[in-house]
Amino acid sequence: MRFYFLLCFFSLSFSTLAQELYLDDLFPAKAAVTETYAVKDGEALKLDIFQPAKDTARSRPLIIFMHGGGFAGGSRLNEAEVKFAQAAAKKGYVVALISYRLTRKEQSFGCDYKAAGKIETFQKAAEDFMDAAQFLISKKEQYGIDPARIIAGGSSAGAEAVLNAVYNDALMFANYETYENVNFSGVFSLAGAIVDARYITPKNAIPGVFFHGTDDNLVPYATAPHHQCDTNAPGYLILDGSKTITKKLKDLNSSYLLYSFEGGRHEHSGMPFQHLDAVFRFFKEAFFEGRRIQAEVLK
Structure with a gap:
């Protein structure tokens, strides 16, 4: 009986030791805390912060995630992204799901809306997005955030905003020095694109994880018009999607993981729960440990 007890003890101990921070569910997730990170145009812009409970670490990686919705709708409270935030918190992350100005609310963001x-x-x-990042950095002590390990994430319209903020900062901000204290370890993009991949340089070629359908009808997978607009449409705007971005990252010797879904359309802007184990492993190895990984998966 004593031998059986010791065997069970050592088996449980080995199992516990085998679990890895940022990969396995090591903690319960705390209830979300809501903060207002800015007030713009009379609107309070809020974010929800998810944290691991019973975690003694004082400095933890942060994921900031921006929802989709065509800049007209969507919510940080959508079920899939809340589930993702809770899952990440259990692994030791702090996660912030953010709201932002929906400047196209009740208006078109399609081919009839001018490119400019x-x-x-x-x-x-x-x-x-960058203002939310600055706010969270200012609260790093309160929420146990490591400002050297921040992941910028987004879905659809949110991914467009995030990717442009990271890779096209010269086009997005009149004075990027405003955000010089914000640095990202990596990006997590679900069906996103940028204005111009030529603006990705060795300085901002941050490693990334990308999910995209090869026949996305709204946000181009490679290089194509936004929403597949005709050349004579007011909203004709060429964007560079996940395939083009990752090619640039490859050329610049940066790390990336690209999931391409053959024939897939914009549904791949949804949270890829069946692939999150690989996503979190890439976060840990490429973003935090600095391993050079260039991988493509065709589904």
């Missing part, structure tokens, strides 16, 4: 207006929309959303 689309770029301005990207700029305002990118600014909101």
Whole structure:
């Protein structure tokens, strides 16, 4: 009986030791805390912060995630992204799901909306994202955030804003020095694109994880018009999607993980729960440990 007890003890101890921070569920998730990170145009912009409970670490990686919705709708409270935030918190992350100005609310963001207006929309959303990042950095002691390990994430319109903020900062911000204290370890993009991949340089070629359908009808997978607009449409705007971005990252010797879904459309802007184990492993190895990984998965 004593031998059986010791065997069970050592088996449990080995199992506990085998679990890895940022990969396995090591903690319960705390209830979300809501903060207002800015007030713009009379609107309070809020974010929800998810944290691991019973975690003694004073400095933890942060994921800031921006929801989709065509800059007209969507919510930080959507079920899938809340589930993702709770899952990440259990692994030791702090996660912030953010709201931002929906400047196209009850208006079109399609081919009938002028291209210059689309770029301005990207700029305002990118600014909101960076303001949220600055706010969270200012609260690093309160929430146990490591400002050297921040992941910028987004879905659809949110991914467009985030990717433009990270890779097209020269196009998005009149004075990027405003955000010189904000540095990202990596990006997590679900069906996103940027204005111009030529602005990705060795300085801002941050590693990333990308999910995209090859036949996305709204946000281009490679390089194509936004919303597949005709050349004579007011909203004709060429964007560079996940395939083009990752090619640039490859050329610049940066790390990336690209999931391409053959024939997939914009549904791949949804949270890829069945692939999150690989996503979190890439976060840990490429973003935090600095391993050079260039990987593509065709589904």
